[in-house]
Amino acid sequence: MRSSMKNRLLPDPGRAALAVALAASVAAMTGTGTRAGSVLLDTIGDGSRFQVGKELSRSVSLGYDAYPVSGDLTGARPAFQPGGVTLNGTTGVPVAQTWNPGAPGQLVPQSGQYAAWIVQPFVPQTSGQVTQVEFIAQIRQTAGYNQGPGRTAFLDILPAPEGETLPPGFSPVAVDLSQAFLGTVVRAQGFSRTVEAGRRYWLVFAPVSEPGVWHSSGLDYANLNWRWKKPAVDGQSVSDALYNNRNGSGEFLPMPGRILGVRLSGSTATPQPARVGEAKQLADGTFVSVEGAVVSAKTGAVGPGFFYVQSPDRSSGIRVVGTSPFDAGSLVNLTGTVASVGPERAILLGSISATSGSAALRPLFIGNSHAGGADSGLQPGVTGGTGLNNVGLLVRVAGIASPSGEREFTVNDGGRALKCRMGAGMNRPESGFVAVTGIVSLELEGTRIVPVILVRDASDITSL
Known part of the structure; x- marks a missing residue:
């Protein structure tokens, strides 16, 4: 890395x-x-x-x-000097260097x-x-x-x-x-x-x-x-x-x-190995290691100071709080501490590194009413939600676009008007039928947990 x-x-x-x-x-x-x-x-x-x-x-x-050396060092980076011994160029410290026979009675430094x-x-x-x-x-x-x-x-x-x-x-x-x-x-x-x-x-x-x-x-x-x-x-x-x-x-x-x-x-703790979905079910404060996760949204793409990873089989995704240099689609190993950030399960990043191999990053197409889904163990779903919990996953939704706030719009497929949030510098769709790719996140509206789609970049919004 x-x-x-x-x-x-x-x-x-x-x-x-x-x-x-x-x-x-x-x-x-x-x-x-x-x-x-x-x-x-x-x-x-x-x-x-x-x-x-x-x-x-x-x-x-x-x-x-x-120049290679042949004996105990008392300095570094020798510069050649006559007589079978070299001297450090800045401190004059003797260094034993490898020599080769030259002309009769002479030695030359190996290089x-x-x-x-x-x-x-x-x-x-x-x-x-x-x-x-x-x-x-x-x-x-x-x-x-x-x-x-x-x-x-x-x-x-x-x-x-x-x-x-x-x-x-x-x-x-x-x-x-x-x-x-x-x-x-x-x-x-x-x-x-x-x-x-x-x-x-x-x-x-x-x-x-x-x-x-x-x-x-x-x-x-x-x-x-x-x-x-x-x-x-x-x-x-x-x-x-x-x-x-x-x-x-x-x-x-x-x-x-x-x-x-x-x-x-x-860390003085030994991390507990877990897959992405398993990590979401561990208690807050558990030190965990996750191997072979795919980055679904790079740092800063959907908000400052965090990114998302998911299982290559798209069974589960999770927010990771911290900074990563890896782009979406990268396979990574990471360690960190399980925590709750608002209604979402998350990992507070300890370390992250690239791993070999690759994974196709394809969104799941879902109906708007299924965004978030129902509760799944320690990971809440949306209030009144049904179906499989998909919080943290990369998904694709579609519907009629309507502006709803600064850098926000909704898409309505006739079942739910689903909030979508964009990053800075993106053009918000004002109307028309659009398809939107993004990460399923959760936020609180009073006492209710509601879904929001975090849009990564302008290419995630397509007019249909």
Whole structure:
């Protein structure tokens, strides 16, 4: 999943290195509930806040590197120097580099197309599920090697191996760095990694999505916020970073320094797996995971700060409170907390990521009098409603259009005048027979629950 960026300061941790702490859970965007569990807050390093919005003065490279190293690192990004040892271009730190025999009595540095990977080991103090990673990065589009157009990094969290080679199971989340200028705080979402207290893990920063390869579409060259030889006052929870510029293959070399300004967040609760229809029947406050749902209305299409997903078989749909980058028709996995938003069941979004495959997004054609339907367990229907509950589903209705308010109109099929609500910038039909596609939502009119069709865009309204 491509992640978003925000130029804001990380919270000052008030301590010199990583500490995995528990904080109170954040309130839902609607103010109607809170997320289940607590948020895991992990922060590496002090002083990293001063790097946000500035040229990274202390950094380590991620991405293309022309020279592989052969021994323990005491610095990064070596520049060739005679004598069998290289020097870091900014700090003069010795680095052991791979050399090849040259002319008699001479050695030459090995060079080629290599990609630098970085690992930050850590030990959480609390068990839970990590769903988001923030870090400070800077893409070097003007000072880079210009080996290709790649502006994407890849992140994953893996149990630390016995040795210092990349363990199996690397399945990273993609992070867009194309707008990461001058120490940008980058947010990587879509994680679903369970961590256990006291166990050692690797936070892997990679320039490509698979180890052992270099290709021209890989990350060209970026910097991560880093400090060399930072005092290890927290050796029980975080250790020095590891470095590999052999495309992630072979040994990761110790590098006495830390990736600064990393923030991991998630939940101490374990989500309960459920299908969309099952999630609607869970009690408020239940932490849930839903896999293979199809986005039926993207964020902002039918209202600010929420979107809708439904089962691929069109058996059930639900509102999701939060922001998603995915368009309608995308298949996603998500976690969140079940809640009630007015008369509708909803999920307060914790994390969301794309999943493979596709699903045809086709609306159900229903009569106006069946919009909303009857009660179904914890999901209310409309007052006096009959038939199957279809709240949250993408449907298609038809009737004679009449204006009824700002950005609202009704369609009357002779059985019911059904309210339809449009987004900004859409032309309201004033008359005539129309077909309307949209999401079935509910709202209160006094003590009555009534249906309303949320129209996603202008193409959802068709004159017949």
